[in-house]
Amino acid sequence: MTVYLDCNATTPMSPEVSLIVGRYLMEEFGNAGSRTHEFGVIAKQAVEQARQFVAEVVDAEKSEVIFTSGATESNNLAILGLKDYAEKIGKKHIITTRIEHKAVLEPIEELVKQGFEVTYLNTDGSGIVSAKQLSASLRADTFLVSIMHVNNETGSIQQIEDYCEVLSEHEAFFHVDAAQSFGKLNLPLRNKRLDLISVSGHKFYAPKGVGALICRRRGFKKPPLKALMFGGGQEKGLRPGTLPVALIAGLGEAARQSILNADERHKRCEVIKLNAIERLHELGAVINGANTMPHVLNFSIPGLNSETAMVALKGLVAVSNGSACTSSSYTPSHVLTAMGLDEENIENAIRMSWCYMTKDIPWDQIIDKLKQYL
Known part of the structure:
Protein backbone atom coordinates (compact mmCIF):
# COMPACT_ATOMS: atom_id res chain seq x y z
CA MET A 1 0.00 0.00 0.00
CA GLN A 257 -8.11 19.01 18.61
CA SER A 258 -5.17 21.15 17.48
CA ILE A 259 -5.12 22.90 20.84
CA LEU A 260 -5.48 19.69 22.83
CA ASN A 261 -2.85 17.68 20.93
CA ALA A 262 -0.36 20.20 19.54
CA ASP A 263 2.70 19.04 21.49
CA GLU A 264 2.13 15.33 20.86
CA ARG A 265 1.61 15.87 17.13
CA HIS A 266 4.66 18.12 16.87
CA LYS A 267 6.89 15.51 18.53
CA ARG A 268 5.63 12.73 16.29
CA CYS A 269 6.35 14.78 13.16
CA GLU A 270 9.79 15.79 14.45
CA VAL A 271 10.78 12.14 14.89
CA ILE A 272 9.79 11.42 11.30
CA LYS A 273 11.72 14.44 10.07
CA LEU A 274 14.96 13.54 11.83
CA ASN A 275 14.79 10.05 10.40
CA ALA A 276 14.03 11.40 6.93
CA ILE A 277 17.03 13.72 6.96
CA GLU A 278 19.31 10.92 8.11
CA ARG A 279 18.17 8.52 5.39
CA LEU A 280 18.10 11.08 2.58
CA HIS A 281 21.71 12.03 3.31
CA GLU A 282 22.59 8.54 2.07
CA LEU A 283 21.63 9.85 -1.38
CA GLY A 284 23.52 13.11 -0.98
CA ALA A 285 20.28 15.05 -0.68
CA VAL A 286 20.46 18.82 -0.20
CA ILE A 287 17.73 20.34 1.98
CA ASN A 288 16.05 23.40 0.45
CA GLY A 289 15.04 26.08 2.94
CA ALA A 290 15.81 26.75 6.60
CA ASN A 291 13.81 27.01 9.83
CA THR A 292 11.26 24.55 8.50
CA MET A 293 8.21 22.95 10.08
CA PRO A 294 8.60 19.43 11.52
CA HIS A 295 6.22 17.86 9.02
CA VAL A 296 7.87 18.80 5.71
CA LEU A 297 11.14 18.52 3.79
CA ASN A 298 11.97 19.98 0.41
CA PHE A 299 15.15 18.43 -0.93
CA SER A 300 17.14 17.90 -4.12
CA ILE A 301 19.18 14.82 -4.97
CA PRO A 302 22.10 15.67 -7.28
CA GLY A 303 21.73 13.92 -10.63
CA LEU A 304 18.12 12.84 -10.05
CA ASN A 305 15.30 14.75 -11.74
CA SER A 306 12.17 15.05 -9.58
CA GLU A 307 9.86 13.71 -12.29
CA THR A 308 12.04 10.60 -12.60
CA ALA A 309 12.09 10.18 -8.84
CA MET A 310 8.31 10.41 -8.55
CA VAL A 311 7.83 7.81 -11.26
CA ALA A 312 10.34 5.54 -9.50
CA LEU A 313 8.48 5.90 -6.19
CA LYS A 314 5.01 5.44 -7.64
CA GLY A 315 3.12 2.79 -5.72
CA LEU A 316 5.53 3.07 -2.81
CA VAL A 317 5.11 6.62 -1.50
CA ALA A 318 3.10 9.62 -2.69
CA VAL A 319 5.25 12.77 -2.90
CA SER A 320 5.21 15.98 -4.93
CA ASN A 321 7.57 18.44 -6.56
CA GLY A 322 5.75 21.64 -5.67
CA SER A 323 2.43 23.22 -4.83
CA ALA A 324 -0.67 21.11 -5.50
CA CYS A 325 -2.35 24.17 -7.01
CA THR A 326 0.28 24.36 -9.77
CA SER A 327 1.10 20.66 -10.13
CA SER A 328 -0.25 20.62 -13.70
CA SER A 329 2.31 23.24 -14.66
CA TYR A 330 5.87 22.31 -15.62
CA THR A 331 7.21 25.83 -15.11
CA PRO A 332 9.96 26.11 -12.48
CA SER A 333 8.83 26.71 -8.91
CA HIS A 334 8.56 30.46 -8.31
CA VAL A 335 9.41 29.82 -4.64
CA LEU A 336 12.67 27.98 -5.30
CA THR A 337 13.54 30.44 -8.07
CA ALA A 338 13.06 33.34 -5.64
CA MET A 339 15.39 31.57 -3.21
CA GLY A 340 18.15 31.70 -5.83
CA LEU A 341 18.52 27.94 -6.32
CA ASP A 342 20.25 26.88 -9.51
CA GLU A 343 18.31 25.25 -12.34
CA GLU A 344 19.41 21.70 -11.51
CA ASN A 345 18.42 22.01 -7.86
CA ILE A 346 15.01 23.31 -8.85
CA GLU A 347 14.45 20.54 -11.40
CA ASN A 348 15.48 17.93 -8.83
CA ALA A 349 13.41 19.31 -5.95
CA ILE A 350 11.00 16.94 -4.19
CA ARG A 351 8.65 17.76 -1.34
CA MET A 352 7.81 15.16 1.28
CA SER A 353 5.24 16.11 3.90
CA TRP A 354 3.65 13.95 6.55
CA CYS A 355 1.49 14.22 9.66
CA TYR A 356 1.02 12.67 13.09
CA MET A 357 -1.07 9.90 11.50
CA THR A 358 1.64 8.87 9.01
CA LYS A 359 2.58 5.22 9.36
CA ASP A 360 6.08 3.80 9.06
CA ILE A 361 7.86 5.07 5.97
CA PRO A 362 9.61 2.33 3.92
CA TRP A 363 12.96 4.08 3.79
CA ASP A 364 14.99 1.01 2.76
CA GLN A 365 12.82 0.58 -0.32
CA ILE A 366 12.83 4.31 -1.09
CA ILE A 367 16.63 4.47 -0.96
CA ASP A 368 17.02 1.32 -3.07
CA LYS A 369 14.57 2.59 -5.72
CA LEU A 370 16.21 5.99 -6.07
CA LYS A 371 19.75 4.59 -6.12
CA GLN A 372 18.85 2.76 -9.32
CA TYR A 373 18.63 6.11 -11.09
CA LEU A 374 21.86 7.63 -9.78
Missing part, protein backbone atom coordinates in the same frame (compact mmCIF):
# COMPACT_ATOMS: atom_id res chain seq x y z
CA THR A 2 1.29 3.45 -0.96
CA VAL A 3 2.38 5.62 1.98
CA TYR A 4 0.97 9.13 1.71
CA LEU A 5 3.66 11.81 2.01
CA ASP A 6 1.90 14.84 0.55
CA CYS A 7 0.21 16.35 3.61
CA ASN A 8 1.11 19.90 2.57
CA ALA A 9 -1.28 19.39 -0.33
CA THR A 10 -3.98 18.01 1.93
CA THR A 11 -4.09 16.14 5.20
CA PRO A 12 -6.37 13.19 5.92
CA MET A 13 -9.30 13.98 8.17
CA SER A 14 -8.70 12.98 11.75
CA PRO A 15 -11.00 10.28 13.17
CA GLU A 16 -12.56 12.77 15.59
CA VAL A 17 -13.35 15.19 12.77
CA SER A 18 -14.77 12.44 10.55
CA LEU A 19 -17.28 11.52 13.26
CA ILE A 20 -18.44 15.11 13.62
CA VAL A 21 -18.76 15.64 9.87
CA GLY A 22 -20.73 12.41 9.46
CA ARG A 23 -23.09 13.39 12.26
CA TYR A 24 -23.99 16.74 10.70
CA LEU A 25 -24.26 15.28 7.21
CA MET A 26 -26.53 12.38 8.08
CA GLU A 27 -28.28 13.11 11.38
CA GLU A 28 -28.26 16.81 12.26
CA PHE A 29 -28.70 18.03 8.69
CA GLY A 30 -30.62 21.24 9.36
CA ASN A 31 -29.94 24.61 7.74
CA ALA A 32 -28.30 27.04 10.16
CA GLY A 33 -30.44 29.79 8.65
CA SER A 34 -33.71 28.06 9.55
CA ARG A 35 -34.89 29.59 12.81
CA THR A 36 -38.40 28.20 13.04
CA HIS A 37 -37.58 24.66 14.19
CA GLU A 38 -35.10 22.67 16.23
CA PHE A 39 -33.22 21.32 13.20
CA GLY A 40 -32.10 24.84 12.30
CA VAL A 41 -31.37 25.70 15.93
CA ILE A 42 -29.09 22.67 16.33
CA ALA A 43 -27.27 23.54 13.09
CA LYS A 44 -26.82 27.15 14.20
CA GLN A 45 -25.43 26.01 17.55
CA ALA A 46 -22.90 23.77 15.78
CA VAL A 47 -21.75 26.68 13.62
CA GLU A 48 -21.33 29.02 16.58
CA GLN A 49 -19.48 26.40 18.62
CA ALA A 50 -17.11 25.88 15.69
CA ARG A 51 -16.65 29.62 15.41
CA GLN A 52 -15.58 29.70 19.04
CA PHE A 53 -13.11 26.83 18.61
CA VAL A 54 -11.49 28.48 15.57
CA ALA A 55 -11.23 31.80 17.42
CA GLU A 56 -9.56 30.19 20.42
CA VAL A 57 -6.67 28.88 18.31
CA VAL A 58 -5.49 32.45 17.65
CA ASP A 59 -6.94 34.12 20.75
CA ALA A 60 -9.54 36.03 18.75
CA GLU A 61 -13.16 36.87 19.46
CA LYS A 62 -15.80 34.51 18.10
CA SER A 63 -17.39 37.40 16.21
CA GLU A 64 -14.11 37.94 14.31
CA VAL A 65 -14.33 34.58 12.49
CA ILE A 66 -15.86 34.53 9.00
CA PHE A 67 -16.34 31.10 7.45
CA THR A 68 -15.25 30.64 3.83
CA SER A 69 -14.53 27.78 1.43
CA GLY A 70 -10.82 27.83 2.29
CA ALA A 71 -7.69 29.95 2.30
CA THR A 72 -7.92 30.85 -1.39
CA GLU A 73 -11.27 32.53 -0.86
CA SER A 74 -10.08 34.05 2.42
CA ASN A 75 -7.02 35.51 0.70
CA ASN A 76 -9.15 37.01 -2.05
CA LEU A 77 -11.58 38.49 0.45
CA ALA A 78 -8.77 39.95 2.56
CA ILE A 79 -6.91 41.50 -0.38
CA LEU A 80 -9.62 42.48 -2.86
CA GLY A 81 -12.06 43.30 -0.08
CA LEU A 82 -9.87 46.24 1.00
CA LYS A 83 -9.78 47.79 -2.48
CA ASP A 84 -12.59 50.32 -2.01
CA TYR A 85 -11.24 51.48 1.33
CA ALA A 86 -7.73 51.89 -0.05
CA GLU A 87 -9.00 54.01 -2.92
CA LYS A 88 -11.13 56.07 -0.54
CA ILE A 89 -8.18 57.00 1.67
CA GLY A 90 -5.80 57.40 -1.28
CA LYS A 91 -3.32 54.71 -0.26
CA LYS A 92 -2.58 52.20 -3.01
CA HIS A 93 0.74 50.59 -2.07
CA ILE A 94 0.96 46.88 -1.19
CA ILE A 95 3.87 44.88 0.21
CA THR A 96 4.09 41.14 -0.27
CA THR A 97 6.81 38.55 -0.99
CA ARG A 98 7.95 36.60 -4.01
CA ILE A 99 7.32 33.28 -2.25
CA GLU A 100 3.60 33.71 -1.59
CA HIS A 101 1.01 31.20 -2.74
CA LYS A 102 -0.69 32.05 -6.04
CA ALA A 103 -3.88 32.67 -4.03
CA VAL A 104 -2.16 35.81 -2.73
CA LEU A 105 -0.04 36.79 -5.73
CA GLU A 106 -2.84 36.64 -8.28
CA PRO A 107 -5.37 38.80 -6.38
CA ILE A 108 -2.60 41.36 -5.87
CA GLU A 109 -1.86 41.24 -9.61
CA GLU A 110 -5.51 42.09 -10.20
CA LEU A 111 -5.13 45.19 -8.05
CA VAL A 112 -1.99 46.16 -9.95
CA LYS A 113 -4.05 46.11 -13.15
CA GLN A 114 -6.35 48.63 -11.47
CA GLY A 115 -3.62 51.10 -10.64
CA PHE A 116 -2.20 49.76 -7.37
CA GLU A 117 1.54 49.50 -6.76
CA VAL A 118 3.25 46.50 -5.18
CA THR A 119 6.66 45.93 -3.62
CA TYR A 120 7.84 42.31 -3.63
CA LEU A 121 10.16 41.36 -0.79
CA ASN A 122 12.97 38.98 -1.71
CA THR A 123 14.46 36.02 0.06
CA ASP A 124 17.70 34.08 -0.10
CA GLY A 125 18.52 30.39 0.07
CA SER A 126 16.99 30.19 3.52
CA GLY A 127 13.53 30.84 2.13
CA ILE A 128 12.94 33.42 4.87
CA VAL A 129 12.05 37.07 4.29
CA SER A 130 13.85 39.48 6.60
CA ALA A 131 12.00 42.00 8.75
CA LYS A 132 14.57 44.60 7.71
CA GLN A 133 13.34 44.38 4.13
CA LEU A 134 9.80 44.98 5.27
CA SER A 135 10.87 47.98 7.34
CA ALA A 136 12.78 49.46 4.40
CA SER A 137 9.81 49.00 2.05
CA LEU A 138 7.12 50.62 4.20
CA ARG A 139 5.75 53.90 2.89
CA ALA A 140 3.20 56.41 4.05
CA ASP A 141 0.79 55.14 1.37
CA THR A 142 1.22 51.42 2.24
CA PHE A 143 -2.25 50.14 3.10
CA LEU A 144 -1.65 46.37 3.04
CA VAL A 145 1.16 43.98 3.95
CA SER A 146 0.50 40.34 3.02
CA ILE A 147 3.08 37.77 4.12
CA MET A 148 2.53 34.04 4.60
CA HIS A 149 3.36 32.34 7.89
CA VAL A 150 4.75 29.02 6.58
CA ASN A 151 5.73 28.40 2.98
CA ASN A 152 3.80 25.57 1.34
CA GLU A 153 6.74 24.30 -0.73
CA THR A 154 9.66 24.46 1.69
CA GLY A 155 7.95 24.66 5.08
CA SER A 156 10.11 27.67 6.03
CA ILE A 157 8.63 29.60 8.96
CA GLN A 158 8.48 33.33 8.35
CA GLN A 159 9.28 35.87 11.08
CA ILE A 160 5.71 36.88 11.92
CA GLU A 161 6.54 38.32 15.34
CA ASP A 162 9.31 40.47 13.85
CA TYR A 163 7.02 41.74 11.08
CA CYS A 164 4.45 42.66 13.74
CA GLU A 165 7.12 44.66 15.58
CA VAL A 166 8.02 46.51 12.38
CA LEU A 167 4.35 47.34 11.82
CA SER A 168 3.63 48.32 15.40
CA GLU A 169 3.64 52.04 14.59
CA HIS A 170 2.20 51.78 11.07
CA GLU A 171 -1.47 51.76 10.08
CA ALA A 172 -1.18 49.26 7.21
CA PHE A 173 -3.35 46.19 7.48
CA PHE A 174 -1.35 43.01 8.04
CA HIS A 175 -2.72 39.92 6.33
CA VAL A 176 -1.19 36.50 6.95
CA ASP A 177 -1.89 33.43 4.84
CA ALA A 178 -1.80 30.82 7.61
CA ALA A 179 -2.96 27.87 5.51
CA GLN A 180 0.14 25.85 6.40
CA SER A 181 0.43 26.91 10.05
CA PHE A 182 -3.03 27.30 11.58
CA GLY A 183 -3.60 24.41 13.96
CA LYS A 184 0.09 23.50 13.88
CA LEU A 185 2.05 26.61 14.91
CA ASN A 186 -0.50 28.70 16.74
CA LEU A 187 1.40 30.95 19.13
CA PRO A 188 2.67 33.52 16.57
CA LEU A 189 -0.87 33.83 15.18
CA ARG A 190 -2.09 35.14 18.53
CA ASN A 191 -0.21 38.42 18.05
CA LYS A 192 -2.83 41.17 18.16
CA ARG A 193 -1.07 43.10 15.36
CA LEU A 194 -2.33 40.52 12.86
CA ASP A 195 -5.43 41.99 11.27
CA LEU A 196 -6.43 39.27 8.82
CA ILE A 197 -5.61 35.54 9.02
CA SER A 198 -6.52 33.06 6.28
CA VAL A 199 -7.31 29.47 7.27
CA SER A 200 -7.86 26.31 5.22
CA GLY A 201 -9.45 23.27 6.85
CA HIS A 202 -7.93 20.55 4.72
CA LYS A 203 -4.41 21.53 5.77
CA PHE A 204 -4.99 20.53 9.40
CA TYR A 205 -7.20 17.42 9.40
CA ALA A 206 -10.57 19.06 8.59
CA PRO A 207 -12.55 18.56 5.35
CA LYS A 208 -11.83 20.18 2.01
CA GLY A 209 -14.08 23.05 1.04
CA VAL A 210 -14.11 24.95 4.32
CA GLY A 211 -11.90 27.57 5.92
CA ALA A 212 -12.06 30.94 7.60
CA LEU A 213 -10.90 34.52 7.48
CA ILE A 214 -10.19 35.89 10.95
CA CYS A 215 -10.78 39.66 10.94
CA ARG A 216 -9.36 41.19 14.11
CA ARG A 217 -10.71 44.47 15.35
CA ARG A 218 -8.39 47.36 16.17
CA GLY A 219 -9.98 48.69 19.28
CA PHE A 220 -13.61 48.56 18.25
CA LYS A 221 -13.05 48.89 14.50
CA LYS A 222 -13.23 45.84 12.26
CA PRO A 223 -11.24 45.74 8.99
CA PRO A 224 -13.20 47.69 6.34
CA LEU A 225 -13.78 44.76 4.01
CA LYS A 226 -16.32 44.77 1.20
CA ALA A 227 -18.02 41.57 0.05
CA LEU A 228 -16.92 40.03 -3.24
CA MET A 229 -20.15 38.05 -3.68
CA PHE A 230 -23.78 38.95 -3.10
CA GLY A 231 -27.00 37.10 -2.43
CA GLY A 232 -27.56 36.80 1.31
CA GLY A 233 -26.66 38.19 4.69
CA GLN A 234 -24.70 35.21 6.00
CA GLU A 235 -21.36 35.77 7.72
CA LYS A 236 -22.03 39.44 8.44
CA GLY A 237 -22.75 40.05 4.76
CA LEU A 238 -19.16 39.27 3.78
CA ARG A 239 -19.70 35.72 2.55
CA PRO A 240 -23.26 35.00 1.36
CA GLY A 241 -24.61 31.50 0.86
CA THR A 242 -25.97 28.62 2.88
CA LEU A 243 -23.44 27.59 5.49
CA PRO A 244 -22.02 24.05 5.05
CA VAL A 245 -22.76 23.04 8.63
CA ALA A 246 -21.07 19.63 8.49
CA LEU A 247 -17.85 21.09 7.09
CA ILE A 248 -17.85 23.97 9.56
CA ALA A 249 -18.45 21.61 12.48
CA GLY A 250 -15.51 19.56 11.23
CA LEU A 251 -13.33 22.66 11.02
CA GLY A 252 -14.26 23.54 14.57
CA GLU A 253 -13.44 20.09 15.87
CA ALA A 254 -10.08 20.14 14.05
CA ALA A 255 -9.33 23.49 15.69
CA ARG A 256 -10.26 22.10 19.11
